[in-house]
Amino acid sequence: MPDTPTRTQRLDRLPFTRAHGKLLGASGVGWALDAMDVGLISFIMAALGAEWALSDAEKSWIGSIGFVGMAIGASVGGLLADRLGRRQVFALTLLIYGLATGASAASTGLVMLLALRFVVGLGLGAELPVASTLMSEFAPRKIRGRVVVILEAFWAFGWIAAALVGYFVVPAANGWRWALLIGTVPALWALVVRWKMPESVRFLERTGRHAEAEAVVRSFEQSPEFPRRSGHAGQPGRRAHSSVQEAAGQQVSAEAVDGAATGPAGASPAPGAGERSGWRDLWQPRLRRRTGAIWLVWFGVNFAYYGAFIWLPSLLVAKGFDLVHSFGYTLIITLAQLPGYAAAAFLIEKWGRRATLAVFLAGSAVAAIWFGQADSVGMIIAAGMTLSAFNLGAWGALYAVTPELYPTALRGTGAGSAAAFGRIASILAPLSVPLLLSIGGAGFAFAVFAVAFALACGAALLLPELTGRALEES
Secondary structure (H helix, E strand, O other): OOOOOOHHHHHHOOOOEEHHHHHHHHHHHHHHHHHHHHHHHHHHEEEEEEEEHOHHHHHHHOOOOOOOHHHHHHHHHHHHHHHHHHHHHHHHHHHHHHEEEEEEEOOOHHHHHHHHHHHHHHHHHHHHHHHHHHHHHHHOOHHHHHHHHHHHHHHHHHHHHHHHHHHOOOOOOOOOHHHHOOOOOOHHHHHHHHHOOOOOHHHHHHHHOOOHHHHHHHHHHHOOOOOOOOOOOOOOOHHHHHHHHHHOOOOOOOHHHHHOOOOOEEEEEEOOOOOOOOOHHHOHHHHHHHHHHHHHHHHHHHHEEEEEEEHHHHHHOOOOOOHHHHHHHHHHHHHHHHHHHHHHHHHOOOOOOHHHHHHHHHHHHHHHHHHHOOHHHHHHHHHHHHHHHHHHHHHHHHHHHHHHOOOHHHHHHHHHHHHHHHHHHHHHHHHHHHHHHHHHHHHHHHHHHHHHHHHEEEEEEEEOOOOOOOOOOO
């Protein structure tokens, strides 16, 4: 008689159900709201530069101060997610940055704006790695990478929303204040997240909450496939549920529902009694290489992406375009993120995590050099769209691979720490742009970004290939 499958095995064997779709949608909306907030700053920098007569250095700090908060938030948020739960921390981060963004609309000067943008960064930095970790732990194994890339694709919708707000709202009188007020939406969405999203099954089991874990697994098993298939009208969950049990070879035992603390049937293997969950554990011998490599990838991608895109509207203004035209071109370039994500979502299960990430990073390096040399509207838009597509496809692959590198007890900490290290680069990048421009103009600045992409590509090739494998439990 075959062994009873663990709960995580039961989740891995599921098709993509409506429950997965709802979780992806709820996480994705939070992700898009994050992107909208980050994207708006690039437009607000350009507007405030004119309204408040800011220097390039002062504009750089508007772009960078949020990333200081994000570096701290990502590190602490990942650690808290491993100790308090994915859902709780996700909702709390949405609330923090939503309220702080709304408050920043009332800023009376640069210092007040910088202080509030720091608080916004705390929430933003913690939310992204927690959301990707939660989605990765629920997604069926065969399509886990694709699902996380689709989650990351919501970033494009948020950035497009920022570009639309930047184009239609920011140029108006006090438009930047109205744009920031729109950022209060995440505070309301936090309530939906708190009450509607399930907690990670792996986290529940690790903390001894087996009955809750079983209830969550059963809710996914009883959810209809997405899209619904014909044949079981009125009993939508029975087909998905029975297919899992047939694959397992037997019914889940009643003991799994009761959830005895001593190790119930159907529970996933628990971490050892002495297993820790801290930052130092990321550097234990078996994880040292992957931690070093993924940190380098995060650093390179953050430096190049935020150096280029946070300054993009301002760079276009510096090239002689007026504010409205600069925002319009930025919107067109931003739209290219969508095909980039689509390509990465398709290829990540075909080529594998490592190859997809490396190819998109290499493409980003070439596109960055091209953009730096562009000297006409057509070339600027073509090169910008190419850079946008390759760069955001790389982001999607990066968020897919990062949580897979670590066992359950360290997954949030690992993803958060990698993101936090990357945020150091996102702090430095906007600050470095004025210096790079003074040395060699836009061509030199984008050549430096190309080098950052190339170094990230090399580090990606050092990562293990984990496509199709189950997530490690301990």
